[in-house]
Amino acid sequence: MNMLEKTQAAFAELFPQAEAGEGATEAATRQPGVLRTDPARHGSHLDVLCGPDQVVAVARIMDREGYFLEAVSGVDWLEKQQLEIIYDYNRLGGEHCRVMVRTQVPRSEPVVPSVSAVFPAADWHERETFDFYGVHFQDHPNLIRILLPEDADFHPLLKDFTP
């Protein structure tokens, strides 16, 4: 079993009704689950859509399978009134496999549990996402601004932000 299949199998406990095959990555038409994507075209092997309450469980699976957290990014889907948080996991050596984990929260109440207890790498990345998007990461040990001044009262990467 190669790394991709092993990782996909590890997600079975979280998403019993496993999806398979390559296809569209449009979040609006998708149910939570795992989707294979073409790494030559998209750069990641798996596209995992999960609920905000599942991100810590996903991080635990990734930790158990020996992945590391590459980055956490936010996306503001203004038309859908959703904020998306993307976690990129990758392998530090050995067989390469990148897993993109996405979750969506309403723009009016952007609350996601923090994965910094599983991956300390998430500490700064989540602070950055809070800084730029105002996403509140629950149970984060030190959720303060990281790149913007400490007295800033705006979140500049929101699409409706005007300086």
Added chain:
Amino acid sequence: MTVPIHLRHDETFVLNLGPQHPATHGVLRVKLTMDGEYIVKAEPVLGYIHRMHEKLAEAGSFAQFMPNTARMDYLHALAFNHGWALVVEKSAGIEVPERAEYIRVITVELNRIASHLLWWAAFLLDLGGFTPLLYAFDDREKVIDLLERVTGSRLTYCYMRFGGVYNDIDDEFIAGTRDFIKRLRGRMPSLYHDLVTHNIILIKRIKDIGIITPEQCRRYGATGPVARGSGINYDVRKNEPYSVYPEFDFDVPVFDECDSMARYMVRMHEMEQSLRIIEQALDKLPDGPVMGKAPKVLKPDAGYYYSAVETARGSLGHRLICDGGKNPYKLKLRSPTFSNLSLYGEVAEGMLLADALAFMGSLDLVIPEIDR
């Protein structure tokens, strides 16, 4: 008359390091809680040179962001050029001619050597050795002259284009590069290693100092020479090959000691590996155009794209999200030193202040790249 100060054993004080400090090489601030000479807690404070490049990316077209990329990691700017070109080419399906790929590899590797030389000079300057800087800058000047010849600039390059490179290399560049390879190989053992690597003062300062375990690298997402100095064989050029790197025969230096000396040795050996890559690329350099066909206005398909390159400091990732428009909808820059620095607090705990500064130097920080 002076009043003697009585410090209790459990009493600590806060020492502010930076943002203007010669050892931080840029505007990095570290808030240190000290117990005498020992660090109890170290908290890096970022953002002093934050310019919001990610918002700038959304505000302009894909091509308009290219000059910005060089202004993050100004020491290995061509790798940032390359990373941005790769992710956009991936999303828009643009083909790159082979000659252009070779030229990209040659210039990126030359730039990597220049970056390592500057790191070497600055690191030794931190440790109190001034002379090595003069040797390193002498060699670095040769690289910069070569790159200036083809790219037109000396530091903040904007050389790559979607579908190729802006300018072809000429015979003088090739001859100059071959001379440089010979020159650096000649100077490396006698000047770099005899004078510095085997120097007892350097060894005493950095050996067994700043131990980063492989597990810490994984938990904090450290990549590049920091991970390879902790025994992790991870190099994007090998693990997730891009461009024409698979066509070259080169090794990934890995050292298991996990200390500052191991990270030093990784970078010293990487320079030789870069020379090997450049040599092979010059030997095999194909003829042909240096620019492929690329549309004037790019409109990649809506979707999620990720692309990684190996910079001098580690894995640089671009998470690009397109909505079918002519501007990037979202760009997240995963800069290597942002993650590499995040483990500083944990590792520096309990260290002597002087050692913590030597350890900081061994991480090879470039602050504009952390702050973006």
